[in-house]
Amino acid sequence: MENKSLAKQAWTVLLAGLGVNLTIGVLYSWSVIKKSLVADLNWSNSEASLPYTVAILVWALTLLVAGKLQDKYGPKKIVILGTIFTALGLILSSFTTNPAIIVLSYGIITGGGIGFAYASVTPPALKWFHPAKKGMVTGIVVSGMGLASLYIAPITTALISSFGISRTFLILGIFILIVGTGIAQLIKNPPEGYVPEEPKNMKNSNSPKSKPVADFDWRGIIKTKEFYFLWIMFALSSSAGLMIIGNLAAISLEQASWDKGFFLVGLLAIFNALGRIGAGLLSDKIGRIRTLTLVLAIQGINMLLFASYVNPIGITIGTMLAGIGYGSLLSLFPSLTADFYGVKNFGGNYGVLYTAWGISGTIGPIMAAVIVDSTGSYNLAYLISAGLLIFAIGISLITKNPQDSKRINQAA
Structure with a gap:
């Protein structure tokens, strides 16, 4: 009971x-x-x-x-x-x-x-x-x-x-x-000594996801190179999503002569939420880094193709992919923080990593504004964003969980 x-x-x-x-x-x-x-x-x-x-x-x-x-x-x-x-x-x-x-x-x-x-x-x-x-x-x-x-x-x-x-x-x-x-009023931590029940579908207790996790504090995480890998990937990938979100109505009107900003904002919200839930579930199955690499690739391809979305169907597809890509990030990076550094100090640790999102809110939108004012289109902004995402994919391929590295000392 x-x-x-x-x-x-x-x-x-x-x-x-x-x-x-x-x-x-x-x-x-x-x-x-x-x-x-x-x-x-x-x-x-x-x-x-x-x-x-x-x-x-x-x-x-x-x-x-x-x-x-x-x-x-x-x-x-x-x-x-x-x-x-x-x-x-x-x-x-x-x-x-x-x-x-x-x-x-x-x-x-x-x-x-x-x-x-x-x-x-x-x-x-x-x-x-x-x-x-x-x-x-x-x-x-x-x-x-x-x-x-x-x-x-x-x-x-x-x-x-x-x-x-x-x-x-x-x-x-x-x-x-x-x-x-x-x-x-319903938000609270579990009681002291609480141990969550292991899922029935877990094959055995030696599964990597069931191994004990060392808890780092914020001072510990900034001593690991993996934190900086995560920070850079978060900043670069979020900037692409925020660039599209902040300019979606203008892009639709300019590229496709389609004044349906309200519809696109609603569509973006739906696929944003689907990305958050879907990426979370997928990452539980195939691993966080693999899922992140896949998401970054989807974002990069979408940015490379965005200039070619010159009709309502194209803009709709681009919006759905942008929503899925951006939403996935806001599920994956908190989970990666917990995987890499434990849940005991998760709030403070993710707060430090989340500064990357704050910076990304200026990178993408400001870059897009400067480029469109200078060239009259967003095409160069798409290409630069694609390049940054390719760089982020490269980082994802060399990122390893510090919990698995004997070089990292426990920070807590």
Whole structure:
């Protein structure tokens, strides 16, 4: 009976993590909010883009702190703090139309809140399940972020149409405060001494996935060359995905003369989520590095072909592949972090690695903006991204798990 009860709790924590990510995915409605800020409040495009850019950077930087805090004080407190700050930033944004203040309220407070919550839902979920299920667990939890835009973007559009931008901020903030904070109550670590049940389909206890894992802390991981391999691959591969995500509507209009940005954003969200779950499950079967190499190859081929997508069918295929590729990364890199460095200090360790994602948010989009302004097309940006992905594939082929290397001393 006790085992069944603990198994139920494991799935409760896992689904609660998914729910929190679905709730805090408000960042994915920014394209809709930006449109209203420009049209209704007469903001410039630069002013309307800044809160979003700041939120991404703060989100990534916050993971450095949030991961360590949840490792020390437990995940529930940090997730609750994150949902409160996410909501508070939105609520404060409802009382002003000043661009600088919204950079502070939305960019820093909401962005930081998202970082606190996002950093603290995957670590407890991983601790509740056997290591052989790392990919599945991570994929399910982070898929919430991928799916969020499916409902948040249309709801935000409807709210702005009915109530205006300021009240929309207020309503979204109250929603997150009630729903997000409520779901966060279900997030917790397993009890002391808890040992996850081994999957029935595991062949034997000597399986590589069942071997004891040394737990590194952040000081230990930065002493391994594998951390820098992961960081570079994460930064280069994410930059390609974020470049497409940030410019998808413009690319569709320019290359295919197809003004269906809303459809493509929804399609991207679906395949983003499928990539997160699918790559997680596949990596549990064939291994994390093999799956990563496959994903990088798919991304690279897609970038090489993207300039040839000059009709709706082509753009649709390119969008699906971009969604799968980008989503897969956000499942694989957390799982790789846990594989390489253990789950005890996972929050802090992944926070350090996640800085690569923050940097990638400037590499791809800024490169694309400079190139399109200079040449009038995205073609060169696609080729450069393909080259960076080929380089990342090369790194993946020489990356080994430090747990298997006798040269690496245990860091904890």
